[in-house]
Amino acid sequence: MPSIHERTYIMVKPDGVQRGLVGNIIDRFEKRGFKLIALKLVHASPEHLQKHYEDLKDKPFFPGLIKYMASGPVVAMVWQGLDAVKTGRVMLGATNPLASAPGTIRGDFALAVGRNICHGSDSVDNAEKEIKLWFPEGIVQYEATLASWIFE
Numbered sequence: 470m471p472s473i474h475e476r477t478y479i480m481v482k483p484d485g486v487q488r489g490l491v492g493n494i495i496d497r498f499e500k501r502g503f504k505l506i507a508l509k510l511v512h513a514s515p516e517h518l519q520k521h522y523e524d525l526k527d528k529p530f531f532p533g534l535i536k537y538m539a540s541g542p543v544v545a546m547v548w549q550g551l552d553a554v555k556t557g558r559v560m561l562g563a564t565n566p567l568a569s570a571p572g573t574i575r576g577d578f579a580l581a582v583g584r585n586i587c588h589g590s591d592s593v594d595n596a597e598k599e600i601k602l603w604f605p606e607g608i609v610q611y612e613a614t615l616a617s618w619i620f621e
């Protein structure tokens with residue numbers, strides 16, 4: 470049974486920031502009913518990004534991925550709500566935008582796997598790891614007054 474308290478780490482990558490897609494991406498998560506519990510604009514160092522993507526360090530595209538992710542600021546966010554990790558990934562679309570359905574973020578805005586606009590955690594465990602990595606200062610606690618209109 471998915472939890473309404475599940476949290477996911479969502480990040481607008483440098484291409485999404487440069488292309489002015491931050492507002493649209495936030496809007497989709499807000500309108501879907503997720504609660505924003507952390508948000509910041511950060512120009513991450515290659516070392517920090519290597520930690521974020523450490524599972525991919527042996528992939529041939531790893532150096533290019535780190536260069537792309539360090540090329541400008543990203544918007545780091547934590548969203549909370551029912552089945553946030555899986556639903557967040559569905560909203561992002563497939564890793565390769567050419568395989569992403571229209572209506573998803575990548576399916577609406579991207580064409581190339583190396584410029585795919587956004588990141589979303591792929592498991593609850595990884596979400597918690599990524600939240601610690603990007604928000605060591607912790608997240609904001611507050612009551613979302615709309616909750617009873619979104620959840621039974």
Ligand SMILES: Nc1ncnc2c1ncn2[C@@H]1O[C@H](COP(=O)(O)OP(=O)(O)OP(=O)(O)O)[C@@H](O)[C@H]1O
Pocket residue numbers: 525530534563564582583584585587588589590591
């Ligand atoms: N073949 C590739 N060529 C170039 N970049 C790639 C390739 N495969 C993956 N990437 C980049 O590495 C990122 C991480 O790949 P991963 O396989 O973890 O996909 P993902 O979990 O959908 O993406 P993300 O972790 O960014 O949400 C991709 O989002 C993409 O930016």
